[in-house]
Amino acid sequence: MPDPEKLSSTDTDTGQPLPPLAMFEGKLADRVHAALLEAILDLRYRPGARLRKTAICDALGVSRSPVSEALARLAAEALVDIVPQAGSFVARLSMEEIREGAFLREALELQAVEMVAATLTDEHLQALRRNLRLQALCLAEGDGPEFHRLDAELHGMILSFTGHRRAARIAASAWLHVDRARRLLLPRPGRMAAALEEHRMILAALEARDPTAARHAMRHHLGQLLSLIATLAEERPDLFT
Amino acid sequence: MPDPEKLSSTDTDTGQPLPPLAMFEGKLADRVHAALLEAILDLRYRPGARLRKTAICDALGVSRSPVSEALARLAAEALVDIVPQAGSFVARLSMEEIREGAFLREALELQAVEMVAATLTDEHLQALRRNLRLQALCLAEGDGPEFHRLDAELHGMILSFTGHRRAARIAASAWLHVDRARRLLLPRPGRMAAALEEHRMILAALEARDPTAARHAMRHHLGQLLSLIATLAEERPDLFT
DNA sequence: GGTGTCCGGCTAACATGCTAGGATGTTACA
DNA sequence: TGTAACATCCTAGCATGTTAGCCGGACACC
Known part of the structure; x- marks a missing residue:
C-alpha cells in the first residue's frame, strides 16, 4: 500500500x-x-x-x-x-475518511446547534455576531485565510457552547481529513460570500432560538463541501489512496 | 482533586x-x-x-x-x-463526562439510524431481527448480562451499517463513561422488557425505512438512561468527582 | 530469462536508565 | 498547639540501548 x-x-x-x-x-x-x-x-x-x-x-x-x-x-x-x-x-487522502469525517462532523454539529438554540445566552450571541462582522470584513478585503480561520472559529464556538469539550475535540479531529482536502481546492469564486450567507442563516435561527431552523441551516451549510471535494478526487487521483 | x-x-x-x-x-x-x-x-x-x-x-x-x-x-x-x-x-465518575458521552452517543446514533433507514439492505435487517429474537430469549430466561451484550451489539450494528468504522469506535469510547455508571445501577425491574420494546420500535421504523420515525424511536430509547444515572449520583456521591 | 533463497539494512516496539518536580511526613519554631 | 520550612520519596516524562521483523537486493539455481 x-x-x-x-x-x-x-x-x-x-x-x-x-x-x-x-x-x-x-x-x-x-x-x-x-x-x-x-x-x-x-x-x-x-x-x-x-x-x-x-x-x-x-x-x-x-x-x-x-x-x-x-x-x-x-x-x-x-x-x-x-x-x-x-x-x-x-x-x-481517502474519500472514505473524508466522508466519515463529514458524517461525524455533521452529526455533532447538528446536535450541537439544536441544543445551543435552546440554551444560548446573550454573551454567546454577542460573540457569534462579532465573529460574523469580522467575516464580512474579510470578505470585503478578500482575506481568504483569515476568513477560513473565522469560519472554523464559528463552528468551534457553537460546539463549545454545549459545554462539551470532548465533543469539540472530536469534531475538530474528524474535520482534519475534510480540511486537508479542502486546502487543495482552489478557492471557488463566490464561495466565500455564499458561506457567509449560510453562516448568517444559522445565526438568524439561533437568534430566533429555533432549534429546527438552526438544524436545517447547519445541514444546508455542511452539505455544500462534499461535492466540491469529490471533484478533487478526480482531478488529483495521485493524492488519494 | x-x-x-x-x-x-x-x-x-x-x-x-x-x-x-x-x-x-x-x-x-x-x-x-x-x-x-x-x-x-x-x-x-x-x-x-x-x-x-x-x-x-x-x-x-x-x-x-x-x-x-x-x-x-x-x-x-x-x-x-x-x-x-x-x-x-x-x-x-463525573456527571459532566456522562452527559457528554450521552450527547456524543445520541448525536452519532441519531445520525446513523437516520442514514441507515435509507440505505439498509436485507442482510442488515436479517441480522437485526436475529438480534432481537435473542434479546427476547434473554428476557424470558432473565439472562441480564447476555441481554446487555446483545443491546450493545444492536447499537453497534446500526453504527457499523453506516460503513463508518471510526464513528463506531468513537461512539463506543463515548459510551464507556455512561456504561461504567450503568453497571453500578441495580437492575431495575421491568427495564429489560421496556428496552426490548424500545428496540422493537426502532426496528419497526427501520423495516419501514422511515428515517424520521427511526430517529424518534432512537431518541426516545436513549433518553431513558440519563435520569436513572442521575439518581445514582445522589445515592453514591463517593464515586463521583 | 525467470524464480526461489539468503543476507544486510532499516524500522517500530520494547526495556531500562536518568532527571526534574510535586506530594508527604517530620521537625523546628512561634 | 499550630504553622512553616525542610528532607525524603515517588512519579511522569524523556533519553537511550536492545530486540525482532519486514523490505529489497543479490545471487544461485532452474
Whole structure:
C-alpha cells in the first residue's frame, strides 16, 4: 500500500519543510504532535511520504520517545499509517475518511446547534455576531485565510457552547481529513460570500432560538463541501489512496 | 482533586484484582490497554484509586513502555487522570463526562439510524431481527448480562451499517463513561422488557425505512438512561468527582 | 530469462536508565 | 498547639540501548 511513488531524487524531506520548532505549548510530545500536524495539514509532508523518526528527532532536537508518542497519536487520528517494523507514512487522502469525517462532523454539529438554540445566552450571541462582522470584513478585503480561520472559529464556538469539550475535540479531529482536502481546492469564486450567507442563516435561527431552523441551516451549510471535494478526487487521483 | 479518600489499610490494589494477562491480541500496548480498560470498567480498579505503573508492570510481566502508552490512551479517553510528576489515578465518575458521552452517543446514533433507514439492505435487517429474537430469549430466561451484550451489539450494528468504522469506535469510547455508571445501577425491574420494546420500535421504523420515525424511536430509547444515572449520583456521591 | 533463497539494512516496539518536580511526613519554631 | 520550612520519596516524562521483523537486493539455481 505505501508504495514509493515517483520520488524526485531523494525520498527524504527536502530539508526545507521542517515543521517549525517549539512555538507550541504543553508537554514535549504535545508540541511535536502539533508541529507534525501542522506540517501534514498544509502538505509540507506530502500524502504518501515516508516519515523518518530519526530525521524528525534531530530536526526538532528531541529524542525518539516524544516523537513516537506524537506519531502514535497521529495514527489514531488516521493521519499517519504506521506499519510495524517497516515505517511510518503520511496517510493518503481517502474519500472514505473524508466522508466519515463529514458524517461525524455533521452529526455533532447538528446536535450541537439544536441544543445551543435552546440554551444560548446573550454573551454567546454577542460573540457569534462579532465573529460574523469580522467575516464580512474579510470578505470585503478578500482575506481568504483569515476568513477560513473565522469560519472554523464559528463552528468551534457553537460546539463549545454545549459545554462539551470532548465533543469539540472530536469534531475538530474528524474535520482534519475534510480540511486537508479542502486546502487543495482552489478557492471557488463566490464561495466565500455564499458561506457567509449560510453562516448568517444559522445565526438568524439561533437568534430566533429555533432549534429546527438552526438544524436545517447547519445541514444546508455542511452539505455544500462534499461535492466540491469529490471533484478533487478526480482531478488529483495521485493524492488519494 | 485526586485525594486519597478513605483508604482501607493499604491503598494499593489488593493483589487480587489483577487485570487478566494477555488473553487479548495485538501489540503489547494494545493488550495492556485492553486489560486495564476491563479492570476499570468493572470497577476492579475503583474510581479515584491510584494506578501504580510499577505494580502493573510486574503484575503483567512487561516493562513500563507499553504500560505508559496504555495509560496515555486511557487518559485520552478520560478514564484515567495523569498528573505529571505526581501519579495516575482512575477517573472518578463525573456527571459532566456522562452527559457528554450521552450527547456524543445520541448525536452519532441519531445520525446513523437516520442514514441507515435509507440505505439498509436485507442482510442488515436479517441480522437485526436475529438480534432481537435473542434479546427476547434473554428476557424470558432473565439472562441480564447476555441481554446487555446483545443491546450493545444492536447499537453497534446500526453504527457499523453506516460503513463508518471510526464513528463506531468513537461512539463506543463515548459510551464507556455512561456504561461504567450503568453497571453500578441495580437492575431495575421491568427495564429489560421496556428496552426490548424500545428496540422493537426502532426496528419497526427501520423495516419501514422511515428515517424520521427511526430517529424518534432512537431518541426516545436513549433518553431513558440519563435520569436513572442521575439518581445514582445522589445515592453514591463517593464515586463521583 | 525467470524464480526461489539468503543476507544486510532499516524500522517500530520494547526495556531500562536518568532527571526534574510535586506530594508527604517530620521537625523546628512561634 | 499550630504553622512553616525542610528532607525524603515517588512519579511522569524523556533519553537511550536492545530486540525482532519486514523490505529489497543479490545471487544461485532452474
